Amino acid sequence: MTAGATDSRTAVPAVVADDRRRWFRGQAFWLVAPALLLLVVCLGLPLAIVTLRSFSEPQWGLQNYAWFFGAPVNLTVLQRTFAISAWVTLVCLIAGYPYAYLMTAVGPKMRLILILCVLVPFWVSGVVRTLAWVILLQDSGVINSVIRAAGLGPVKLIRTQTGVVIGMAQVLLPFMILPLYSVMKTIDLRLMQAARSLGASPARAFAQVYLPLSLPGVYAGAIIVFILALGFYITPALLGGPRSTMLSTLIQNQVLSLLNWGRGGAMGVVLLIATFVLLALAAPLTRQPHKTGSRR
Amino acid sequence: MKQPSRILLGLFCLLVAVWLVAPTIVVVPMSFNDKKSLAFPPSGFSWQWYQNFFTNPEWSASLVGSLKVAVVTAVFATVIGTLAAFGLDRMKSRVSGVLRALLITPMVVPGVVLAVGIYAVYLDTQLVGTMTGFVLAHTMLAVPFVIIAVSASLEVFDKRLETAAASLGATRLTAFRTVTFPLIVPGILSGLLFAFVTSFDEIIVALFITSPYLKTLPVQIFSSITRDADPTVAAVGTLLFITTSLVIGAGLLIGSRQGKR
Numbered sequence: 094m095t096a097g098a099t100d101s102r103t104a105v106p107a108v109v110a111d112d113r114r115r116w117f118r119g120q121a122f123w124l125v126a127p128a129l130l131l132l133v134v135c136l137g138l139p140l141a142i143v144t145l146r147s148f149s150e151p152q153w154g155l156q157n158y159a160w161f162f163g164a165p166v167n168l169t170v171l172q173r174t175f176a177i178s179a180w181v182t183l184v185c186l187i188a189g190y191p192y193a194y195l196m197t198a199v200g201p202k203m204r205l206i207l208i209l210c211v212l213v214p215f216w217v218s219g220v221v222r223t224l225a226w227v228i229l230l231q232d233s234g235v236i237n238s239v240i241r242a243a244g245l246g247p248v249k250l251i252r253t254q255t256g257v258v259i260g261m262a263q264v265l266l267p268f269m270i271l272p273l274y275s276v277m278k279t280i281d282l283r284l285m286q287a288a289r290s291l292g293a294s295p296a297r298a299f300a301q302v303y304l305p306l307s308l309p310g311v312y313a314g315a316i317i318v319f320i321l322a323l324g325f326y327i328t329p330a331l332l333g334g335p336r337s338t339m340l341s342t343l344i345q346n347q348v349l350s351l352l353n354w355g356r357g358g359a360m361g362v363v364l365l366i367a368t369f370v371l372l373a374l375a376a377p378l379t380r381q382p383h384k385t386g387s388r389r
Numbered sequence: 390m391k392q393p394s395r396i397l398l399g400l401f402c403l404l405v406a407v408w409l410v411a412p413t414i415v416v417v418p419m420s421f422n423d424k425k426s427l428a429f430p431p432s433g434f435s436w437q438w439y440q441n442f443f444t445n446p447e448w449s450a451s452l453v454g455s456l457k458v459a460v461v462t463a464v465f466a467t468v469i470g471t472l473a474a475f476g477l478d479r480m481k482s483r484v485s486g487v488l489r490a491l492l493i494t495p496m497v498v499p500g501v502v503l504a505v506g507i508y509a510v511y512l513d514t515q516l517v518g519t520m521t522g523f524v525l526a527h528t529m530l531a532v533p534f535v536i537i538a539v540s541a542s543l544e545v546f547d548k549r550l551e552t553a554a555a556s557l558g559a560t561r562l563t564a565f566r567t568v569t570f571p572l573i574v575p576g577i578l579s580g581l582l583f584a585f586v587t588s589f590d591e592i593i594v595a596l597f598i599t600s601p602y603l604k605t606l607p608v609q610i611f612s613s614i615t616r617d618a619d620p621t622v623a624a625v626g627t628l629l630f631i632t633t634s635l636v637i638g639a640g641l642l643i644g645s646r647q648g649k650r
Contacts, residue, residue, distance in 0.1 A: 124476030127469045128492055128532050135529035136495055139506025146509070188405045195402045210406040216633035217413050218590050220610045221626035224427075225412035227614070228419055228623075233428045235415065263408055295394075317497075324499025326593050331614060341501040348505050349597070361502035368499060 140365065147358030157359035167343070171363070174340040177258060177329070178322035184262040185269040185318050186311065193273035193310070197280070211267045219264065223331045226260040227251065230332065252334030260332045261325055268321060269314035276310030309379055316375040320368050340364050413630060419623035427618040438624035448621065451609035458520065458605060459588040462527040466584035469528065470535025471577055477536070478543045489540075493533045500593035508597040518600020526598065527588040534587055535580035542576025582636075 147157050161167050196207045214222060229235045230250040237247050250256040280303065288298035326341035333339070340360060347357035415429070423433030442448045473492060477485040495503075507526050508517070516522035546569065554564035592607035599608045606625070613619045 121476040121479040124472045124479075125488060125492075126476075128473035128536070129488075131469060131525075131529050131532065132492060132495070135507065135525055136498065136503065139503060139510050140498070141506075142509045143502060143506040188408070191398055192402050192405045195398060207402070207406070210409050212637075213410050213413050215586070216637070217416070217626055217630050218607055218610065220590075220592055220607045220614070221416060221622065221629065222412050224610070224614050224622050224626065225415050228415055228427050228429055229412060231427070235429050238429065263412060266405075266409060320497050324501065326501050327611070341499060344501045344505060348508070354505075354509070357505060361499075361505055364499050365502055368497060372497060 143358045143361045146354045147362050150355030157355040160356060161359050161363065170338055170340055170343055174323060177254065177339060178319050180258045181261045181265060181322045182315050182319045184258060185266050186315060189266055189269035189273055189314065193270050193277050196274050197277045211270050214264065214267060220327060222264060223260065223328050226332055230256045251332060254337045257329050257333045257337045260328045261322055264328060265318045265321055268317050272313040272317065273310040277307055280306045312375060312378040316371065316379065320371055323364065323368060416623040416626035419620055420627045422620045425619065427620060438620045441621045442624050448609060451604045451606045454603050455589055455606040458523045458527060459585050461524050462531055462588035463581050463585035465524065465528045466531035466535050467577060467581045470532045470580055471539050474536045474539035474543060477540065492536055495530050496533050504594045504597040507594055511598050517598050518603050520603060522598050523603065526594045527591055530591060531584035531587040534583035538580035538583055539573065539576045542573040546572055
């Protein structure tokens, strides 16, 4: 009978709420419609044209794809694009994980400073930041001055893959730290203490308790960094040399310099498919068992 | 945690923080260089690159172009994004989940692929180098940021407040105007800011659709960097850094005055 009483109590508001929701639902679509329309016109249409041209220019067929996968140069660049993205992701993870952890372990004032350091890179235009990396990495640059002062020979950084990875990882690091932090701040640190009190070594407590709980953040950060890195254009173009060309530069070159829309399109489609396949594969990994408000 | 490992962690994070911040800071001394060079350290002091930025029509025109595009984009993106966030909030969760994922896609589509496509469309519709063209593309790119910002504040917004307002006799419009809107204004404002920055900072699409008649600041910076070592770029970077610092500083000040939520 208690169950009956509860039912009758919730029944009335439930009907009202449901009615209200249904009433909103028809309108809800129209609220989203302008954004969808913009998406179709400015994203759907352009991507459709790129795809279409990859099959239709100069004539219908798969010739552009045959060319792309037939030329060793292209495959080298494709492989390099993935390799650079993987390195960038790894560097971001190694630098970002302890940093995000520290953000959860310090007091509010220190945390604000740490967050500001993460956000500062966003304050200055991305192009200017890349220029800064040119200044830092060049042969007569800051880093090489320090290395020389330490008595070591100059290291070639600019126009190398290492330079590209250093610059890209700095640009993408916030995208690793923020998801990591948003997951880590929900982890109860007392769980670690509990593990320790049950006899686990610090390393074991970390590996068996903390690390598994932080994995959704690791996956989320890694996938967003990797995907953004795949499509990077400006940083590799300015910091890299001919031997660190990435796919985006090849696409730009085909379309703007060679006016070969078909080949550029085919490369674009390959990059698009790689991006979305990765996203689809990673989606289940980033889901958290309990919902956490994603703060930015 | 034991003391030594704590210190090690602190040092490592300090290094990471330096790595994050250094590129932002390094442009400041470069901007006062007395020679037309980007070699570090600068050899002498001068204001000439700031002077060049404000007097050289190429630079000032690109700044004006960027500001125009970014302001119009921010307004459109905020309106469209806020409406969408409200719509998504009021849908069945399965439908809204799919739509939300769809609406966020501009953030992950590789920039150059998108730029090539937009360039193709604009060539056919004579939108290359036009204000309309820039605003359309940038609004599409900025809307996801607005949706995320507004959705975040809608998530913590207690919907019973609206019901309460309605039960006290407010019409839906009144309830929105006097209850919902004031509570989610911070979300809308941060969306507006994100949209502005997205447009102001956007380079890849801009590089493709730019023309001598309409150029944005990032495009001008990029062509300046690829052309020669011009410290004017460092001066621009410094000015942007100072401006953003002031805006964010003011925001923090207002935020702390209102008290933490």
